[in-house]
Amino acid sequence: MTDRLPPGSVIGILGGGQLGRMLALAAARLGLACHIYDPDADAPAKQVTSRATTARYDDDAALSAFAAAVDVVTYEFENIPTAALDLIETLREVHPNRRALATSQDRLMEKTFLNGLGLATAPFADIPDEDALVRAIAEIGTPAILKTRTLGYDGKGQVRIADAAGASRASLGDAPAILEGRVAFEREISVIGARGRDGSVACFDPGENVHEGGILHTTTVPAAITAAQRTDAVLLTARILTELDYVGVMGVELFVTERGLVVNEIAPRVHNSGHWTQDGCAIDQFEQHIRAVAGWPLGDGSRHSDVTMENLIGDDILRLPDISATGVAIHLYGKAESRPGRKMGHVNRIAR
Amino acid sequence: MTDRLPPGSVIGILGGGQLGRMLALAAARLGLACHIYDPDADAPAKQVTSRATTARYDDDAALSAFAAAVDVVTYEFENIPTAALDLIETLREVHPNRRALATSQDRLMEKTFLNGLGLATAPFADIPDEDALVRAIAEIGTPAILKTRTLGYDGKGQVRIADAAGASRASLGDAPAILEGRVAFEREISVIGARGRDGSVACFDPGENVHEGGILHTTTVPAAITAAQRTDAVLLTARILTELDYVGVMGVELFVTERGLVVNEIAPRVHNSGHWTQDGCAIDQFEQHIRAVAGWPLGDGSRHSDVTMENLIGDDILRLPDISATGVAIHLYGKAESRPGRKMGHVNRIAR
Numbered sequence: 089m090t091d092r093l094p095p096g097s098v099i100g101i102l103g104g105g106q107l108g109r110m111l112a113l114a115a116a117r118l119g120l121a122c123h124i125y126d127p128d129a130d131a132p133a134k135q136v137t138s139r140a141t142t143a144r145y146d147d148d149a150a151l152s153a154f155a156a157a158v159d160v161v162t163y164e165f166e167n168i169p170t171a172a173l174d175l176i177e178t179l180r181e182v183h184p185n186r187r188a189l190a191t192s193q194d195r196l197m198e199k200t201f202l203n204g205l206g207l208a209t210a211p212f213a214d215i216p217d218e219d220a221l222v223r224a225i226a227e228i229g230t231p232a233i234l235k236t237r238t239l240g241y242d243g244k245g246q247v248r249i250a251d252a253a254g255a256s257r258a259s260l261g262d263a264p265a266i267l268e269g270r271v272a273f274e275r276e277i278s279v280i281g282a283r284g285r286d287g288s289v290a291c292f293d294p295g296e297n298v299h300e301g302g303i304l305h306t307t308t309v310p311a312a313i314t315a316a317q318r319t320d321a322v323l324l325t326a327r328i329l330t331e332l333d334y335v336g337v338m339g340v341e342l343f344v345t346e347r348g349l350v351v352n353e354i355a356p357r358v359h360n361s362g363h364w365t366q367d368g369c370a371i372d373q374f375e376q377h378i379r380a381v382a383g384w385p386l387g388d389g390s391r392h393s394d395v396t397m398e399n400l401i402g403d404d405i406l407r408l409p410d411i412s413a414t415g416v417a418i419h420l421y422g423k424a425e426s427r428p429g430r431k432m433g434h435v436n437r438i439a440r
Numbered sequence: 441m442t443d444r445l446p447p448g449s450v451i452g453i454l455g456g457g458q459l460g461r462m463l464a465l466a467a468a469r470l471g472l473a474c475h476i477y478d479p480d481a482d483a484p485a486k487q488v489t490s491r492a493t494t495a496r497y498d499d500d501a502a503l504s505a506f507a508a509a510v511d512v513v514t515y516e517f518e519n520i521p522t523a524a525l526d527l528i529e530t531l532r533e534v535h536p537n538r539r540a541l542a543t544s545q546d547r548l549m550e551k552t553f554l555n556g557l558g559l560a561t562a563p564f565a566d567i568p569d570e571d572a573l574v575r576a577i578a579e580i581g582t583p584a585i586l587k588t589r590t591l592g593y594d595g596k597g598q599v600r601i602a603d604a605a606g607a608s609r610a611s612l613g614d615a616p617a618i619l620e621g622r623v624a625f626e627r628e629i630s631v632i633g634a635r636g637r638d639g640s641v642a643c644f645d646p647g648e649n650v651h652e653g654g655i656l657h658t659t660t661v662p663a664a665i666t667a668a669q670r671t672d673a674v675l676l677t678a679r680i681l682t683e684l685d686y687v688g689v690m691g692v693e694l695f696v697t698e699r700g701l702v703v704n705e706i707a708p709r710v711h712n713s714g715h716w717t718q719d720g721c722a723i724d725q726f727e728q729h730i731r732a733v734a735g736w737p738l739g740d741g742s743r744h745s746d747v748t749m750e751n752l753i754g755d756d757i758l759r760l761p762d763i764s765a766t767g768v769a770i771h772l773y774g775k776a777e778s779r780p781g782r783k784m785g786h787v788n789r790i791a792r
Contacts, residue, residue, distance in 0.1 A: 092761070095772050113465055116488045119772030119785065136468045138487055370719050370769040370790050379764075388767040392790055393744050408447070413737040417722040420447050420471030433471065438722050438744055 092383040093159050095119030098139065099381060100158030100180070102172070104131025106421035106431060107164035107358050110366075112136050114374035120382060125154050132422040133164075145172045155179035162336060162381045166193050166356055167239055183335040183381045184356045191332065192356045195237050196266050205331055207324055208350045210343075211269035215257055221267060225252045228269040237264040246302075271350050273343035277311045280362035281325035282376040282386050283334045289326045290386040292373065294318055295397075297341070297361050303429060307361045307397040309368060313344060320349050328354060337362070337377035360399065360431070367417040367436035368395040394439035405432040444735040445511050447471030450491065451733060452510030452532065454524070456483025458773035458783060459516035459710050459726075462718075464488050466726035472734060477506050484774040485516075497524045507531035514688060514733045518545050518708055519591055535687040535733045536708045543684065544708045546589050548618050557683055559676055560702045562695075563621035567609055573619060577604045580621035589616040598654070623702050625695035629663045632714035633677035634689045634728040634738050641678045642738040644725065646670055647749075649693070649713050655781065659713045659749040661720060665696060672701050680706060689714070689729035712751065712783070719769045719788035720747040746791035757784040 093099075097120055101108045104126030112122035112133050123139035124131065134140040139157070143150030151172055155161065161182045166189060173189070176182055191201050199209045213224035215234065225232065234257055236245035245263070249255045257265055276299070281291040296311035297304055313321075325340045339359025341352040362373035371379075371387030379386055400407070405426050412418060420433035445451075449472055453460045456478030464474035464485050475491035476483065486492040491509070495502030503524055507513065513534045518541060525541070528534055543553050551561045565576035567586065577584065586609055588597035597615070601607045609617055628651070633643040648663035649656055665673075677692045691711025693704040714725035723731075723739030731738055752759070757778050764770060772785035 095757075095760070095774070096776055109468070113468055113488075116461070116465055116774070117769075117771050119774050121487055121774070135473055135490055136465075136488055138490060138492065140490065367722055370767060370788070385765040390767060390792075405447075409444070412731070415722060415740040415742060417469075419469050422448070422468070422471050422473070424448055436722070440742075 093120065096121070097159045097382065098123050098157065099378065100125065100154055100161040101133065101164055102126075102145075102161065102168050102176075103164035104128060104133035104140070105164060106132050106423075106433075108133035109136055109421060110363075110374045110419070111162075111164060111358065111378060114372065115378045115382075117375065118378060118382070118384070120378060123154065123158050125151075130424070135422045145169045148175055151175050152179065160381055162377070163189075164357055184338070185333060185335065188332040188334050188338070188356045192354050193238050195235055195268075195353070196264070197237075198354060199266070201331075202328070202351050202354075205327060207328075208348060210271045210350065210352070213267050215265045215267050218257060221255055221257050222252070224267040225249065225255055228267060230255075231270050233268045233270070234260065234265055235268060236260055237266055239263075271343050271345060271352075273345045273350065275312065275344045276341060276352065277313060277317075277321060277344055278307070278339055278341045278359065278361040279321045279325040280337060280339055280359055280365065280373045280376075281322075281329050282337045282373070282380050282389070283326075283329040284380045284386045285335055285383045286385075287330070288386055289329055290376065290389045291322045291325050292362060292365050292369065292376075292389045293391050294321045294342075295361050295364055301429075303401060303431075304360045304399055305401075306399070307364050309364055309391060309395050317344060317349065324349065324351070336380045337373050360434075361397075363419065363434050364395040364397040364436055365389075365391075366419065367438055368393050396437045396439070398435050398437070399431060400433040400435065402426055402428045402430055402432065411435055445472065448473070449511045449734065450475050450509065451730065452477065452506055452513040453485065453516055454478075454497075454513065454520050454528075455516035456480065456485035456492070457516055458484050458775075458785075460485035461488055461773060462715075462726045462771070463514075463516060463710065463730060466724065467730045467734075469727065470730060470734070470736070472730060475506065475510050477503075482776070487774045497521045500527055503527050504531065512733055514729070515541075516709055536690070537685060537687065540684045540686050540690070540708045544706050547587055547620075547705070548589050548616070550706060551618070553683075554680070554703050554706075557679060559680075560700060562623045562702065562704070565619050567617045567619050570609060573607055573609050574604070576619040577601065577607055580619060582607075583622050585620045585622070586612065586617055587620060588612055589618055591615075623695050623697060623704075625697045625702065627664065627696045628693060628704065629665060629669075629673060629696055630659070630691055630693045630711065630713040631673045631677040632689060632691055632711055632717065632725045632728075633674075633681050634725070634732055634741070635678075635681040635686045636732045636738045637687055637735045638737075639682070640738055641681055642728065642741045643674045643677050644714060644717050644721065644728075644741045645743050646673045646694075647713050647716055653781075655753060655783075656712045656751055657753075658751070659716050661716055661743060661747050669696060669701065676701065676703070688732045689725050712786075713749075715771065715786050716747040716749040716788055717741075717743075718771065719790055720745050748789045748791070750787050750789070751783060752785040752787065754778055754780045754782055754784065763787055
């Protein structure tokens with residue numbers, strides 16, 4: 089399929105969380121429908137479309153019916169079971185592609201790929217066993233972080249290692265892991281990049297991220313970086329996208345250091361640090377992803393306003409009465425229950 | 441009900457056209473669900489929510505079930521059958537209220553109401569029969585426009601009367617009608633005003649409207665008016681909202697004349713000439729209406745960018761491939777079939 093999908097076409101989305109929800113809302117603006125596949129009948133994205141499948145990711149019949157009911161398939165999270173994608177790919181195109189997904193699913197593959205492009209990452213080592221950990225600590229030094237190679241997000245699956253004494257990978261069980269050295273950085277920024285079917289690339293302005301407790305707290309645009317750093321950030325993002333023959337939106341987290349930009353991680357999907365685009369740009373990251381997947385031309389991604397995005401985590405949602413009395417743009421995810429660490433929504437504050 | 445509806449609450453919307461669709465998309469951002477009631481199973485708004493009723497407006501059982509399934513009711517068009525509202529009002533609050541609806545449904549009542557507030561309108565006369573038409577033409581002069589009192593929109597139900605000779609109301613059949621004198625105006629503007637449950641009022645900046653063939657073609661903000669005219673426009677809108685004890689968003693169309701502002705008409709709903717707010721403001725007209733109806737505080741309605749909105753009517757939609765290659769924000773309505781005069785979508789161009 090190389091043609092653009094006309095209005096009325098259906099985009100299948102694997103995963104019905106807040107990212108899927110906001111993708112569906114963006115697709116609706118373009119006259120495109122979304123069909124949400126998620127095991128949870130109450131998944132946030134299912135509230136905003138008339139088309140949904142509630143089934144497990146190992147339900148071949150449901151997966152086949154889903155693929156048959158849509159024109160193209162994308163996903164909102166990177167940990168989709170491989171077998172599900174194997175099946176769907178026999179029936180429909182899936183974007184972003186498998187190589188991008190595989191690369192970003194595995195920290196070892198990801199860093200190896202990035203270094204292969206000549207891009208800096210944190211020093212790292214594969215940690216198959218305790219001996220490897222001892223050797224890696226000797227080489228990389230401490231403090232360092234032991235991370236599972238796959239399935240980690242928002243600080244989960246990570247162990248901080250303060251010094252060599254008593255260091256062990258036991259708490260990660262049998263999970264494959266890597267050790268990452270610490271990067272001394274001035275700030276963390278991220279670039280939300282998009283690549284279309286035609287190979288064109290459009291990146292949003294880099295945002296500056298502040299984390300709390302391992303979870304993104306705020307993103308501010310413009311980031312406090314130099315023009316040269318901004319250019320570097322955008323160019324390296326474009327390089328990653330092109331190398332992977334990527335179609336869709338990718339989030340690229342970067343450390344700004346004395347020695348230049350260091351890639352922290354890449355996410356093959358719309359990204360929390362790109363939520364500011366909803367109120368800072370005429371065409372936001374969600375629409376940009378939908379445009380790419382549907383074969384439409386990318387928007388230019390220009391920013392019309394300075395924005396600070398703040399996540400509403402857990403009981404932050406209790407501040408809603410106060411928040412709604414201010415001029416900020418509110419984005420809630422339709423989650424009935426608030427739990428500690430759960431992303432309930434976010435707000436975008438436009439600078440006056 | 442005076443409390444604000446918490447996230448997860450359900451807003452019932454009578455009518456599933458593009459206005460209902462964009463209301464539902466705005467509600468989703470606030471974590472509110474919408475239940476769409478429309479006789480058409482494929483109504484645009486039904487594509488963007490999991491809750492919908494397909495039934496006629498005289499189906500009492502369906503209306504009752506709809507009311508029972510929602511927390512509050514609003515509407516996206518002003519010609520809802522009275523009996524349907526009578527039934528729903530026994531079960532749920534409806535906003536905007538009946539007086540606002542009745543006033544804006546009937547051109548004679550509307551103009552009488554506005555004059556009663558001291559606001560200028562076009563000269564007008566009730567035209568129950570041909571004799572009344574002769575007398576009214578003698579008094580008001582020509583050219584003038586004969587309009588049905590109710591059910592007219594986008595230039596439908598109107599007859600231009602160039603001179604007294606041969607003037608007749610025959611083409612309107614038995615429909616009650618009024619004659620409206622011509623207003624010599626410099627430009628047409630409109631104010632999108634909102635009033636909350638607490639009586640607070642927030643108006644968006646006036647937009648300047650250009651019509652083609654009786655249908656809105658473009659709205660541009662800021663309008664080319666003086667600060668005094670801007671203030672007048674906002675103050676008179678606030679006066680109308682307050683006098684009607686209105687809750688929700690209203691569109692007020694105004695003629696800018698040598699002698700001041702003349703009210704053309706009021707619409708008790710979100711309005712085509714307010715679509716620019718989607719890309720010019722952090723909180724747009726659709727969210728403002730949802731906030732009002734749900735008992736939330738109004739947003740401030742500040743404009744962050746200058747915008748020109750252009751409607752895509754009928755075959756304008758064929759320009760989509762070209763349009764999507766530019767930086768404009770696209771809003772399509774999910775209508776499968778293009779027909780002459782049918783509103784298929786609109787675009788908002790942010791001024792750089």
